[in-house]
Amino acid sequence: MKNFLIILLLIPLLLSAQEVKVEEYVLDNGMKFLLYPREGSPNIACGWVARVGSVNERPGITGLSHLFEHMMFKGTHVIGTKDYKKDQEIIARLDELKDRIFAEERELQRRFRLGEVDDLKDPKYRSKRHNELLAEFDELLKKQKELIVKDEMDRIYTRAGASGLNAGTSEDWTIYFINVPSNKLELWAWLESDRLMNPVFREFYSERDVVHEERRLRVDSTPTGRFEEEFNAMFWTASPYNWQVIGWPSDLEAITRREAKEYFGINYAPNNIVACLVGDFKINEAKEIINRYFSRLKRNPVEAEPVRTREVEQLAEKRMIAWAETNPKVVIRYHSVADGHRDEPALLLLGSLMNGRTGRLYKSLILEQEVANSASAGQYGLKYAGYFTLSGTAKPGHTPEEVEKALYAEINKFKDEFVGERELQKVKNQWAAGNFRRLESSFYLMFQLLINEAYNGWEQINESPKKIQAVTAEDIQRVAKKYFKKENRAVAVYYTKEGTQEDPMLAGLDEEEKQQVRQFKGMLSQARAEQLKKMLAGFEQRASNAPEEKKDMIKVMKKMVEDRLKALEGGKQ
Amino acid sequence: MRRITGLSIVLLLVSLLPAQQNIPAHPDELQFRKLDYQPPKRTEYRHELKNGVIVYLAEDHSLPLVNVEMRIRTGSYLDPEGKRGLLNMMANQMRAGGIKGMSAEEFDEELAFLAANISSSIGNFSSTGTASANFLAKDTEKVMELFFEMLRFPRFEQERIDLFKSQVLQNLERRNDRTSSIMSREWDRLMRGDGFWTTKQVTRASIESITRENLIAQHEKYYRPSNFMFAISGDFDSEKMMKLLEKYLSDWPDNGEKVPEVPKPDFVPQPGVYMVNKEDVNQGRVRLGHLGLKRGHPDEFAINLMNDILGGSGFTSRIVSRVRSDEGLAYSAWSRFAFSVYYEGVFSAGFQSKSPSCAQAADIIIEEIKRIQKEPVSEEELETSKNYAIEVLPRYFENARAIVNQFLSDEYTGRPMEYWDTYRENLRKVTLQDIQRVAQKYLHPDRLVILAVGNVNDILAGNPDKPEYSFKKLAGGAEIKMIPLPDPVTMIYPQ
Structure with a gap:
């Protein structure tokens, strides 16, 4: 074990050169800014993250975090409308009508439960009142359309040469980002502070339909989308991670604008938000602009509460057997640790040891035993929990069960034997090189700083590489023994189903x-x-x-x- | 915190200003300092080796990394008859199958330990070969040595070839699973006809017929200096890098034979409505369009702006605005006027929508195509589109790597040297009249091919609340042609 020490002494030399030195700037209202000026082309990657995601939802409003992300592009008191007052009147009336439409729909759902209605969408089951309400709703939408300035925020940014305006929602965070030319930082501050201050959720119900289309696109109409959703739901028992970010279809159809507003008040207060700038700007100028625009936001005296429901300990192995339009394969998930947990670095390296052209899975399952045509593994740390996953596609002539067995055999090797010195150093080298590669793009760096901040602080971008390099062969063995237990896993076995068109x-x-x-x-x-x-x-x-x-x-x-x-x-x- | 530095005094003063001050009521009132930006000049990055090989170099010492990008004059259009997939397999196996001095496993291990990424590929629908290397600057000589060994002396181990074949064959089975892959395949057939190089498909028979000798022969044929171009960026010294390249390339035998040109299609698409049935999805995928133009066309800039306004630039374009924001019919809706480098490209528009609303969304798109021909676009629309294209230019040249990679691609595809110098001027010149003129001249709503993939029954049934929209109507009385799914392994279509 002597060589280990020497290697550990050498590594810090290699790493110390590329600490990311970020300046933190916190406003009185609690909104934090991470500032990282760097030389390069005249651009600034700008973004902010709200510490909220699907984990903060509850049954009935699943998918709201993501739907809400869409709504943040629909304008404000100033942006997106020709006449704010009239627009508000129409929105209020729309909400009223929608409540009554919901009542009609609830009646349909009741009859659906009794089997009197076989298709909730079929107009023939609608009452006369229901149809009248729908017609009135459509009429009002048309009136509102006349007042709407379509996608005005997009237009303003686009005209200014800003690119890549978008947002993303995960289980734990919601992020909003764009690249602006370096002379347009104030435009960013104007538009972003405005939508955090005075958002108006226009076109709420048509946007809800868009999100439903997104669900069809990503989940329903892909060969394994629904199965992955089911597997995920099976894996988590108590944790709200058990629904996916996109939400359940029934909830997507029922979420109201009022619920979205409530959600905004709690989760989008400045004290729950962190912003980040990376690129061509001067710190002082940026601070002046930030202060002028974002100090207008009001702190919410009620701090957003951490999620209460913790996952319960799993008692027995879970299995899902699926027939899908996919190659025969197996997916295994073990409950492991949340992001930032002290066992995470060892689990991350364990994944690296298995992956890639020189990883153990490729060498053993694919080249030596020839039971699989592809295989991979990895640790995924979420905010409140995490999992380690392994998967493999059976080679023709072999079964998913053979692949499964071979995967367990690889896991057991980690429990039984120390990983070799050179092998461990190899994956550490890859992580070390990755620390440089991830700094190449300003946009990507901004993204990572925000995500790190949403979990356990942006400083982790500098801390976690050191923790990775400090992992020992003993650590790897210890975590393998600790987490890879039969009763701690869920297994999905996929067999190939031919097309559903019955032969x-x-x-x-x-x-x-x-x-x-x-x-x-x-x-x-x-x-x-x-x-x-x-x-x-x-x-x-x-x-x-x-x-x-x-x-x-x-x-x-x-x-x-x-x-x-x-x-x-x-x-x- | 008693000692107040100059900096914090400024900050203190700033923070004492009333917050609402100096905030205009609308962002249009904001004033911005002028950005003086000139795109990089291609000639300043362009070098030539003694044997004529073009190399683009950009030093950037901010990180201890080096990136090598390479283009090789070759492509899948060169697959010999009956051996579709050969060039793709060859390029893949250059990387996977070891090198002269090292077995596949040793080669992989060496690169992995150095944390160097090396790749080699030719896509099955690609008219170029690519190779790349990304590594830590301290390992430059070592990794460049390995990279050039791969390019010149690949070992092509039989075991790795067999593995790759098995993976390809297994994936062939899955060709009819996704509506997206069915769409791109069938759309290409409708545009280019069967028998064109992009519509000839890999089959079990073509893969099985490929031998190691085939790989060796194809490698020898195309991988020689006169077919190479490089773009290298990162932490190195240009002079030393040129010397290193000379060292590896100067003694490489090269018969100078010219690589055959990319073939041109000879097919007239047949307008009409086509459908592929895939019962188990609740969302249909629709595309409509016709043939377009070759790159370098004099109206290219006007056409690009026209297409931006029509459906090319996300939320600010008309198709997205109507199909998505107004009606909530789709998550993604778009139009694209693609200029191909070697022959006429394709104009197309498309979306994915729940089966019953596909007809309505398609109808809206056709309406928008007609409208942009009939009425001039608004000044504001053109201004938005132009401004964006002009102002976003620095993003294309974001860093050293982006600069030389852009120039490498320009070089390979034969773009004029001054293209980026005149780019913004060419955009500024476009007028409202130009937009309408090119829309009338190059869009053909009367000649549309319309293809829908999904649950045909539900798509045809349409939305009971909106009976005015239907594919029957879109077909205008003509028969809707059903395209069957082929056997995914042989690619034989049932009669």
């Missing part, structure tokens, strides 16, 4: 037979022409020996082999 050839078979034939078809897609020919030869005999009730199934299987063979031979170019 017409399967008609007439019972469910069990269909399942067998589908599996058989999956196998066929992996077979070569010669194998298929052999198979065909065997079919005649099998058909005559098979019991009468299985003959249909065998006929179908044979036809599949013939079709497949035709396709393969015809497909040769």
Whole structure:
């Protein structure tokens, strides 16, 4: 173990050169600014983060943090409207109508529960009153449209040459960012302080539909989106991490503007927000502008409360078996630690040791055992909890269960043996080089400073590299033993489902037979022409020996082999 | 904190000012100091090696890192008949399969220990080869040595080839799973026709037929100095770097043979409504458009601004404003007038929307295409679009790496040397009349190909609350053509 000491002594020399020296500037209202001027092109990466995300939601308003992020682009008292007063009147009337529409919808939902209504969206079930309300609502929207200056904030920024205006919501934070030319810092301060001070949630209900489309895009209409959501929900028992940022569909349809306003008051007070500037600016000038604009925001005397509900200890392994349009694969998650926990550096390195072209998973599962075609692992620390995940896609001819077993074997090696010196140094070198790479882009640096701040303070950007370099082989073994326990994990096993369009050839078979034939078809897609020919030869005999009730199934299987063979031979170019 | 420094006095005074002072009522009233910006000059970064290889260099000593970007004159259009996927596999295996002096595993280990990233690739739809290296400056000589070994003497280990084939074949199976991959594939077929290099697909047979000898032959054919260009940025000394490049490139045999040009399509798209059925999704994906123009067209700047206003620049464009903000029909909606480098590009617009509202969103887009032809755009719209394009220019040249990489791409695609010098002037020249003229001349709402991928029954049924919108109507009485899903492995389409 002597060499370890020497290496540890050398590392700080390499790292000390690139501390990120940020100046903190805190206003009286509690809003904090991280200032990092640097030479380069005439641009400033600007952003701010609110310490709020889906973890702060509750059933009924899941997805609100993200929907809210969308609403912050809809204007203010000044931006986005030609006539603020008239606009407010219409909004109030819209809310009133919406309440009554909700009442109608609740009645439909009641009947839906009783089975009297099979489709909540079908107009034929709506009452006359319901239809009148909807018509009136649409009329009012049209009136409001005349007052709206469409996406005015976007237009102002765009005209000024600012680029990349966007925002993002996670489980734990919501971030808003843009790049502005270096002479336009004051424009940023104007627009951002304005929307933090006097936001108006216009077009609330059409934007809610946009978010629902986003859900369809990212979750519902992707091959495994719904399954990943289900797996996540299974993994967390008590923790609000158990719904995804996008929220449950029913909540997305029911969230009201009033709830959004309430949410804003608590979570978007200046004392819950941190901003950051990285790029071409002078500290003094920036401070003057910041002070002039952002001091206008009022501190909320009530500080946002940390989430109360802690995840409970898991007692038994959980399993999900899924048939999806994906390669056969396995995903394993262990409960581990939150961001910044003292065991996190060792868990991060453990992930690095498994990943990449020289990682253990590639060497063992892919090259040596040849059970998988891809595999990866990693530690994900959230604010209040965290998990370590492993996954692998089975190589054709192998099963997800074989991959799963092989993954456990790799985990056990970490429990049983110390990781080698050179191997550990290799992944530490990669983290050390990464500390330089992450500084290349101003925008990315701004982003990291804010995210770090949202978790455990921006200083972590300088502290965590040191902690990574200090991890020992003993640490790795200790965390492997501590967290990788059977009762501490959830496992998702995916088998390949062919397209949902039912193969017409399967008609007439019972469910069990269909399942067998589908599996058989999956196998066929992996077979070569010669194998298929052999198979065909065997079919005649099998058909005559098979019991009468299985003959249909065998006929179908044979036809599949013939079709497949035709396709393969015809497909040769 | 008794001693007050000069700096904190200023700050103290500033903080005593009434907060509301000096804040204009509307951001339009803000005054900004003028930014005097000139884009970097390409000639100042451009160097030439003795054998004529072009190298762009930009020193930047702020971080101890070096970036090497490379273009290789080659591409997947050069895949031999029956061996679709060969060039892609070759470039991938250059990196994966070891080098002359090291096994694949040794090569990987060495690079991993140095924390150096090296890559090599040719996309299956790409008309260029790329390679790159990113490493710590202290390891420059060591990593450059390994990088050039890879470029010149790849080992192509059989085991890694077999693994790659297995991965590719497995992924072929998944080609019909995502509406996005179905869309891009079928759209390209409708625009370019079957048999063009971008619509010829990798199949099980083409992958299985590829041998190690094929890889070696293709590598020898294209990976030689006269096909190379470099962009290097970061912490190095230019003179030393040029010497290093000379060292690796000067004794590399090169027959100077010219690489065949990228083939041109010869296909006239057939206007109409097309659909691909994918029952298990609740959101349809729709694209509509027609052929466009080749890059370098005299109206390029006007067309780009026109398209920005139509649907190219996010929230400030008309399509997003109507489809997304007004109606809430889609998360993303866009239009794109793509100028291809080698042949006519494609004008297209698209969105994803819940199945019943696809027809309405498509109708809005067509309406907007017609409107930008019929009425001149507003001065404010043109001003916004122009200003953005002009003011955002410094972002393209954000740092040393961005500068030389932009110039490398310009060099490879044969952009005129003065392109960026006149860029802003060319934008300023565009008038309101130009916008309408190019919209009328280059947009063809009467010739649209419309493709929808999703649950066809639900898409055709439309929204019961809005029966005025339907794909039947969009097809104008003509038959809606159904495109079946091909077998994902053989790419044979059922009759």
